[in-house]
Amino acid sequence: MGKKKSIKVLLVDDEVEFVNTLAQRLKLRELLVDTVYDGPQALEFIRKLEPDVIVLDLKMPGLHGIEVLREIKKTRPEIQVIILTGHGTEKDEEEARKLGGFDFLHKPADIDLLIAKIKEAFQEKLERAMTAITFAEEGIFDTARKIIKKEE
Amino acid sequence: MPEKNISSPASARVSGDVITDALSRFTGRIISLFVHELNNHLATLRETSGLGDDLMNARALSDKEKLKEIETLIHAIENRVGHTSSLVRVFGDFGSHMEDPGDSLDINLAIEGLHPFFSKIARQNNLSLRSAYGRNLPAVRGSFLFMQCLLFAIFENLCASLVPQTTVCISTEKTASSIMVSLTPDCAPAAVFGKAPWPDRTIAAVAAAAAAAIDQPQQGGAVSVRIDLST
Numbered sequence: 001m002g003k004k005k006s007i008k009v010l011l012v013d014d015e016v017e018f019v020n021t022l023a024q025r026l027k028l029r030e031l032l033v034d035t036v037y038d039g040p041q042a043l044e045f046i047r048k049l050e051p052d053v054i055v056l057d058l059k060m061p062g063l064h065g066i067e068v069l070r071e072i073k074k075t076r077p078e079i080q081v082i083i084l085t086g087h088g089t090e091k092d093e094e095e096a097r098k099l100g101g102f103d104f105l106h107k108p109a110d111i112d113l114l115i116a117k118i119k120e121a122f123q124e125k126l127e128r129a130m131t132a133i134t135f136a137e138e139g140i141f142d143t144a145r146k147i148i149k150k151e152e
Numbered sequence: 153m154p155e156k157n158i159s160s161p162a163s164a165r166v167s168g169d170v171i172t173d174a175l176s177r178f179t180g181r182i183i184s185l186f187v188h189e190l191n192n193h194l195a196t197l198r199e200t201s202g203l204g205d206d207l208m209n210a211r212a213l214s215d216k217e218k219l220k221e222i223e224t225l226i227h228a229i230e231n232r233v234g235h236t237s238s239l240v241r242v243f244g245d246f247g248s249h250m251e252d253p254g255d256s257l258d259i260n261l262a263i264e265g266l267h268p269f270f271s272k273i274a275r276q277n278n279l280s281l282r283s284a285y286g287r288n289l290p291a292v293r294g295s296f297l298f299m300q301c302l303l304f305a306i307f308e309n310l311c312a313s314l315v316p317q318t319t320v321c322i323s324t325e326k327t328a329s330s331i332m333v334s335l336t337p338d339c340a341p342a343a344v345f346g347k348a349p350w351p352d353r354t355i356a357a358v359a360a361a362a363a364a365a366i367d368q369p370q371q372g373g374a375v376s377v378r379i380d381l382s383t
Contacts, residue, residue, distance in 0.1 A: 014275070015192050015195070015196065017196050017200075017228070017232070018192060018195050018196040018199060021196065021199040024203055024206075025199060025202055025203050025206055028206050059188065060276070061275060061276055061277065061278040061316075062278060062316070086187075086188045086189070086191035086195065087184060087187050087191060106191070107192060107194070107195035108194045108195035108197075108198040108199075109195070111202055
């Protein structure tokens with residue numbers, strides 16, 4: 001049986017002590033965790049590496065979390081984003097969900113709940129990838145069938 | 153900022169509405185900033201204590217290693233509880249001043265009461281804060297609440313017109329006939345200003361209610377608030 005794939009998580013929050021402690025706790029639960037402290041750093045990170053799930057704060061210096069989410073969904077829509085905020089409004093939540101955010105959590109969040117959401121988000125990412133592969137395969141088989149028919 | 157004639161009953165009512173709206177908005181902003189900051193503190197406390205629990209249950213660590221880690225976490229928790237208590241105290245003071253705005257105030261105390269909120273706004277805008285308070289300033293006549301509302305609105309508007317990494321110095325001093333509060337950025341203003349959250353009209357009405365005069369020769373430049381000692 002193959003080794004179970006570890007989920008790659010990127011934490012984005014300007015509360016340095018919070019984000020570093022949360023990262024330690026997630027690592028102890030065998031997730032692969034990276035941390036950055038603002039939106040521009042998060043966008044720079046995903047240009048080079050591919051996290052499965054991003055846990056994103058909203059009110060950060062430089063770029064608001066909603067803008068970061070918008071940019072992520074434009075450039076890397078396959079990455080799942082969970083909002084984790086200290087003071088998100090209903091409007092923020094509506095906007096985040098409209099932009100394709102996976103879930104919207106309020107601080108302080110229970111670690112077990114956060115991990116459950118990360119796993120759900122990862123599962124959905126895998127399912128979407130499988131669906132995309134199935135579509136691609138069907139496309140290839142369809143083309144192959146057409147070629148064979150033409151040659152006959 | 154042009155002077156407004158508020159002598160007629162109708163314009164006085166309009167000005168009263170503007171002030172009521174401004175105070176509601178100010179209160180809303182303070183509560184919102186407080187809740188945000190408090191949730192951040194609680195989240196950090198929850199994760200820090202949770203990490204302590206995780207480490208206690210970690211099989212890979214010796215008891216000695218665990219003890220060392222837990223000691224560090226306890227210090228972090230104590231430190232964080234201290235910050236949280238200060239924040240709650242400031243919020244409590246804010247509530248007391250809403251309940252009883254008073255008719256005289258210590259300007260340094262009014263600014264100190266806003267400091268945690270100024271720090272948060274500055275951080276969100278990638279700015280830094282510095283303060284230089286004059287010593288032994290006499291109390292001035294006026295309402296704590298109006299003065300805090302005025303200073304808050306001026307500060308938020310200033311932050312919206314500054315480039316990141318600017319440091320804003322908040323200073324107070326006594327002149328011959330007044331107390332001056334100055335908000336002085338150390339960089340030139342941004343080429344393109346962000347939308348000012350507080351309209352000039354609102355700031356002018358709150359300044360009149362706080363018996364203060366504002367001087368800002370250039371948007372994004374230094375702002376001074378003068379409160380005459382004779383008022």
